[in-house]
Amino acid sequence: MLRLDAVGRYYGDHQVLHDITLTVPDGQLLCVVGPSGCGKSTLLRTIAGLLPAYDGTITLDGTPVRGVPDNLAVVFQDYARSLYPWLTVRENVALPLRRRGLPRAERRAEADRILARVGLTDTARRHPWQLSGGMQQRVAIARALVCRPSLLLMDEPFGSLDAQTREDLEDLLLEVHRTDGATIVFVTHDIDESVYLGDRVVVLSPGPGAKVVLDLPVQLPGTRDQITTRGLAEFVALRSEVGRAVRNRPSPSGV
C-alpha cells in the first residue's frame, strides 16, 4: 500500500504541492490529472524517491520512501531518451535484471517472456532506433515490468503517441494490470484517458500549492473497451465531473 500523508513540495521558495494526503490500496490503478504545470510530474517524482526533500510522509508497504525503492518502476513520456540506443531491445529490457545480478540465461528468458507479453517477440535483436515510437514505448513498459514491480509509476507515457497507438497501449496497460495486479499511479493531462484507465481519478488544483480537489472512484461495468466503454452514459458523466474539477467549474445543477 502506498500512503501519502500531508505531502508538500517546494522548489526554492516556490510551493508546488500542498498537503497531499492519499492512500492507494494494493492493485489499484490511480490516475492523476490536473491543469498544465500544477505539479503532477513533481508528485510522481516525489513518490518515486527522485526528489527526496519533501514535507509530510510517504510510505510504501509501511517503509518511508527516502530514495528510489527496489520494488518500484517508472515509465516516462520521453521513451527515446529512456532507452539505450546502443543496446538491443532484449538488452534494454534485461538491464534491470543485470543490475540485480541474474545469470545471463535467466535474464534472456525473462526478457523474452515480457517482450512476448507486450507483442514484441520479433524485435528482440533490433535496436530502439529501428522501431516506431509506439514500439519503443512498449519496450520501455516491458523494461519497467521485467522486475515485477509492486508499484508502477507512469508520467504521461502515451502523451506523444498518435491516437491509434495510444489506444492500443492503453489496452495493453489494462491487460497487464488485470493479470499482474501491480499498483499503478498514472499521470495524464487527458481527462478521457484518466476515466478510461482508472479505478480511481484524483484531480489536482492549479498551482502554486496544488491540492487534491476531487477524488473519484471509477465504477464502469465489465472489461473496458475503447468503443463501448467510451460510449456509456456512466463514462460521459464521469468525464464531465473530472473535466469540471480540472477547469474549476461547478456543475450546472450546483451539485
Ligand SMILES: Nc1ncnc2c1ncn2[C@@H]1O[C@H](COP(=O)(O)OP(=O)(O)OP(=O)(O)O)[C@@H](O)[C@H]1O
Ligand atoms: N526542477 C525544477 N525547478 C524549479 N521549478 C520546477 C522544476 N520542475 C518543475 N518546476 C515547476 O513546478 C511546477 C510544477 O511542474 P510539474 O512539471 O510538476 O507540473 P505538471 O503538472 O506535471 O505539468 P505538465 O502537465 O505541463 O507536464 C511548475 O510551475 C514548474 O515550472
